[in-house]
């Protein structure tokens with residue numbers, strides 16, 4: 001049976017990408033339903049660091065979307081009762097070559113408002129960093145951190161209460177076309193259907209993802225409690241991040257750094273490890289991560305990988321003893337050269353997949369691009385057909401979009 005009045009937009013998936021699409025649709029006065037196959041979101045969107053990263057994102061669309069998304073998080077968080085745990089990011093350069101990468105980065109447009117900081121000054125401003133023997137650091141003011149496992153349910157609830165989004169929890173979308181989505185229990189009529197399946201490459205969106213050569217990247221993550229009660233004032237990264245994040249890794253000096261790290265940190269690079277550490281309100285830290293890529297990665301977390309991650313943590317932050325409180329893994333899709341796929345298999349049917357592990361940082365920008373460039377934002381189910389309204393600047397480029405399969 002069809003839902004009584006139908007919806008302007010039906011979305012499959014209540015991760016951050018689906019929720020950001022729901023937000024962008026309601027900004028334009030559209031009536032929205034979200035179907036989530038699980039009783040609550042347990043995907044990458046609640047397993048991540050909650051680090052909304054601007055500095056280090058790939059130049060172009062990804063960096064632009066990250067800035068936009070950070071601004072939207074900053075506006076929505078207080079409205080939805082979401083705490084901003086901390087702001088800013090320290091990138092500590094241990095190697096002289098890493099310092100060269102940071103210097104090159106600071107000279108780009110993306111380095112605006114970031115500061116290159118000498119070790120002594122970094123020690124004064126962030127005494128919890130291990131600056132001894134360091135070449136220097138970069139401080140970025142752009143980042144913010146939310147506790148994803150709390151933020152995603154709070155954002156869903158805000159969308160339900162304030163934006164009247166209708167959620168169907170525990171209802172997988174089994175089939176979709178441009179005018180409807182079918183779950184095991186109902187068929188929802190819609191003007192537009194958006195599939196945001198996250199790491200589910202073999203489900204409802206499989207017909208359009210199958211031939212794109214996507215794989216899954218599996219990450220190991222830890223929550224630790226420092227025994228000295230140390231509090232991080234901002235997020236922290238290190239040398240290995242400079243050969244992983246494209247905003248740094250695409251700069252010419254990063255090549256020499258990659259060669260150097262292949263000698264000094266071959267074991268970490270083999271597991272795709274780089275350090276991110278962030279602080280939670282209860283004093284614990286979320287620390288990671290590693291990257292193992294496969295069509296379906298082996299699901300067993302390895303102690304040696306956790307040990308390497310913790311070794312990088314203790315090299316970067318002044319903590320000698322800590323207790324591991326939690327360990328978990330997470331998956332995200334990867335492949336192709338774009339950071340995000342925006343597919344339109346037919347007018348009115350869209351597939352949105354972040355393929356770079358940057359969805360917490362870019363989802364609002366991606367959703368805004370989708371609605372600004374592609375989706376007809378005129379409501380046809382409301383009593384009066386509502387004209388579209390959009391917020392903020394309407395970027396015109398969707399260069400990350402892939403051709404339809």
Ligand SMILES: Cc1cc2nc3c(=O)[nH]c(=O)nc-3n(C[C@H](O)[C@H](O)[C@H](O)COP(=O)(O)OP(=O)(O)OC[C@H]3O[C@@H](n4cnc5c(N)ncnc54)[C@H](O)[C@@H]3O)c2cc1C
Pocket residue numbers: 012013014015016017018035036037038040041042043044045046047048049050051052053171172173174196197198199200203204219220221289329330331332353354356357358359360361362
């Ligand atoms: C460990 C880890 C750490 C990360 N850290 C960061 C970070 O700090 N900053 C950052 O920017 N990014 C980070 N990322 C990446 C980021 O979390 C992802 O890019 C983002 O969460 C993807 O959101 P999503 O909504 O596409 O996917 P998900 O969060 O996986 O959500 C997809 C949802 O769709 C549902 N679904 C699938 N198929 C169907 C269907 N047929 N019908 C209904 N529902 C369906 C799933 O159940 C799921 O809830 C991290 C990722 C991981 C794994």
